[in-house]
Amino acid sequence: MSIEDKFDAVFKALGHRARRRILDLIKDGPETTGALCGRLTDLDRCTVMQHLSVLEKAGLVVVERRGRERWNHLDALPIHDVQNRWIGPYAAHAVAVLESLEAFAETEAASPDDAGTSSD
Template sequence: MSTEERFDTLFKALGHRARRRILDLIKDGPRTTGALCEVLTDLDRCTVMQHLSVLEKAGLVVVERRGRERWNHLDALPIHDVQKRWIGPYAAHAIGMLSDLEGLAETDSEALPEGATDKTNA
């Protein structure tokens, strides 16, 4: 599967509200499918299983079977890949702009004559 196909699968998985709710439920620790069904009362077990299957195909959920139980673990690595590709570069650019602005503000305040005050802070 190409990188673009993996991102398509990931965004499809994240595009549904129920799947995002499932990820929210397992972000602090794994849960069994039964435990998820108990919380997601508006969905039947079959629908929960279908959503888990989509999340698993996207690499967001790793399934561990313990006897008859199916434990669903969050794998945040695909989300990290999104952060690295799109969010990280923009955040770095924004931080750079803020740093430049801070530098300009410090330079401007140093340029004020002695005893003068910056009226923008009033």
């Protein structure tokens, strides 16, 4: 799978609110599939399993089997990769623009304003 295919899978997985809810539920620690179904009362077990499958294919969920239980762990590395590729560089650019604006505003505030004075 190419890096672009991996990003496509991550964005597809994050594109559905139910999958984002599942990730929110497991961000502080793994949950069994049964526990997730119990917490996602508006979804049936089959739908939860389908969403977990999409998350697993995207690499956002790692499944650990313990006997009959299926524990779902968050793997945040794909989200970190998205942050490194898109969010970080755009945030850095935005910070640079704001710093330039701040420096310009400070320079303007420090210089006398001749335009607003009258020579009557």
